[in-house]
Amino acid sequence: MANGENKKSPKLEETMEGNILYNLDPIIMKYHYEIDYIHSYAQDSPFFAGLVKGKIMGTRCDKCNYGYATPKTHCMQCGSPTKWVEVPLEGKVHTWTTCYFGGEAFLKETPFNLVLVEFEGFDSLFLSRLIGAEQKDIKVGMKVQARFRRKSKFDPTDVYFVPA
Amino acid sequence: MRKVYMVSGGITKFVKASPEKNFQLMVKDAFDYAMKDVPKLNKDMIDGCVASYFSDHFARQLMAGIMVQDYLGLCPKPGKRIEGGGATGGLCFQSAYEAVASGRMEVCVAYGFETMSHVETWKGNEFIALASDTNYDYPVGGFYSGYYAMMVVRHMHEFGTTREQLAKVSIKNHRNAYYNPYSQKRMKITVKDVLNSEMVAWPLTRLDICTMSDGAAVCILASEKMAEKLTDKPVLITGVGTGTDAMRMADRPHGNVMLLPHEKASDYKNLKYPGVHSFRAGRAAAKQAYEMAKITNPLKELDVIELHDAYTSSEVQTYEDLGLCKYGEGGKFVEEGYPFLPDIDYGLNLPKQGVLPVNPSGGLIACGHPVGATGLMQAVFMHWQVQGSIKKHFGDDKLQVKNAKRGLIHSHAGTGTYVTATIMERGF
Numbered sequence A: 001m002a003n004g005e006n007k008k009s010p011k012l013e014e015t016m017e018g019n020i021l022y023n024l025d026p027i028i029m030k031y032h033y034e035i036d037y038i039h040s041y042a043q044d045s046p047f048f049a050g051l052v053k054g055k056i057m058g059t060r061c062d063k064c065n066y067g068y069a070t071p072k073t074h075c076m077q078c079g080s081p082t083k084w085v086e087v088p089l090e091g092k093v094h095t096w097t098t099c100y101f102g103g104e105a106f107l108k109e110t111p112f113n114l115v116l117v118e119f120e121g122f123d124s125l126f127l128s129r130l131i132g133a134e135q136k137d138i139k140v141g142m143k144v145q146a147r148f149r150r151k152s153k154f155d156p157t158d159v160y161f162v163p164a
Numbered sequence B: 001m002r003k004v005y006m007v008s009g010g011i012t013k014f015v016k017a018s019p020e021k022n023f024q025l026m027v028k029d030a031f032d033y034a035m036k037d038v039p040k041l042n043k044d045m046i047d048g049c050v051a052s053y054f055s056d057h058f059a060r061q062l063m064a065g066i067m068v069q070d071y072l073g074l075c076p077k078p079g080k081r082i083e084g085g086g087a088t089g090g091l092c093f094q095s096a097y098e099a100v101a102s103g104r105m106e107v108c109v110a111y112g113f114e115t116m117s118h119v120e121t122w123k124g125n126e127f128i129a130l131a132s133d134t135n136y137d138y139p140v141g142g143f144y145s146g147y148y149a150m151m152v153v154r155h156m157h158e159f160g161t162t163r164e165q166l167a168k169v170s171i172k173n174h175r176n177a178y179y180n181p182y183s184q185k186r187m188k189i190t191v192k193d194v195l196n197s198e199m200v201a202w203p204l205t206r207l208d209i210c211t212m213s214d215g216a217a218v219c220i221l222a223s224e225k226m227a228e229k230l231t232d233k234p235v236l237i238t239g240v241g242t243g244t245d246a247m248r249m250a251d252r253p254h255g256n257v258m259l260l261p262h263e264k265a266s267d268y269k270n271l272k273y274p275g276v277h278s279f280r281a282g283r284a285a286a287k288q289a290y291e292m293a294k295i296t297n298p299l300k301e302l303d304v305i306e307l308h309d310a311y312t313s314s315e316v317q318t319y320e321d322l323g324l325c326k327y328g329e330g331g332k333f334v335e336e337g338y339p340f341l342p343d344i345d346y347g348l349n350l351p352k353q354g355v356l357p358v359n360p361s362g363g364l365i366a367c368g369h370p371v372g373a374t375g376l377m378q379a380v381f382m383h384w385q386v387q388g389s390i391k392k393h394f395g396d397d398k399l400q401v402k403n404a405k406r407g408l409i410h411s412h413a414g415t416g417t418y419v420t421a422t423i424m425e426r427g428f
């Protein structure tokens, strides 16, 4: 105690950073969370590289010939490795919807159309946006044409479809 | 494998938000309810647990399961977490079943919860959409209601299913909920109300879609020896089935229907299956569960069903997967009244009303969908149906399916990736 008289008592540093409170009973507050990932497209990279060149790269099984319009680098049917192939840039609407709401990240883009596109010679489908058509204009089976962004984002929105 | 019984269950009332109780306390409430229902059971007799919750994002907490286990005072007994999207609860129930069936445990507790109110609704929708391929699907406009909308648009194209038929599922489930004190959306609505409700993703409106919720549910499973000791109304689990399908809807095959015993290949000559109109995982789950429970005609041999109606459309699609009607006939099945309760006035003309009640509780549409709790909630409601104890737990027997001896519960994850079907029968 005698020594302590000369020392300041230990104290946590006070800061101006506080929390946003919404309620006191119970205490409800805002908690912020954010993260940057180091994400690799790994063996699927050729698909995203293809979009930049105006191509939809799918895959085809060497062994059973199953065609993947959305790439799988191994065949889901037989397990063999697949090879990269170009998917036609014209297809047909297999099914569709118009979203009037969405996840927070996409709310500002509503309403938007989602389509699953089918392609001649391919067994699996491809999910994309359909631009330039309203809900009333869209039909299962309608022909659609791929278009590409000029400024690539290196995500699947680099390609989108319009009525053919 | 040994016989496994459900001896007791408990749930909290699912609500939009429960800021006054955290997930530990919600599970504790459901657990205490279940324990109270079998007074001869004490904690020492519990051999272990399985935890069910879907999202670390919603919980803002990794390893939330162990925090429930310690809160319940069940450490250092065995425990683990099961996760499989919307089917998490159904998978958890089956995992607890396996623990007892294998002989590893005599009594196993399956507990589940979700706290979805921790983010705003549209952020919540974004979290849920992360349960789609984040390379190929999510960035395009990740939205589960949009995915299910695409599936039902194809169902409508393939089979002529109508929005009016979907609306009848909404009418049924909201109306049943009137007599379920655990439900949160009790509504007397008409086809028009559903069609004119706010459009979310064509053709699904707000009244076609369940709501995110907070809630917890608990099921207690036991071996024959323990079930005999604990209760005079045990419910025997006679069939378990689990199916899976590709994450990306784009990858679903277009092949042949997986047939149930009462179907023929010629029923489906021109049908490419499952495509995106049907849930192959649901059919696979049903097929296994029926084989195990020796069910050959589910419409005749089941008395009641609680199924995963996250969307009115998925309820209709599930009638078909479960073989209650043929593929393509789901719309007609609800229109004619088969899945309605016999003694409730729905304001509809239903010539086949009450043949096989589906979602007498009101389902996810009226009770809510706190993901990790949902599949266990169905087990709890089915337990009470098969026990004949709905009146005891609901305070009203309006929803009690008369003489319900055998029921099916069905739990389903995102666009049909994981689906479970479990058969529960009177064990007394």
Ligand SMILES: [Zn+2]
Pocket (backbone or CB within 6 Å): A061, A062, A063, A064, A065, A066, A075, A076, A077, A078, A079, A080
């Ligand atoms: Zn192959």
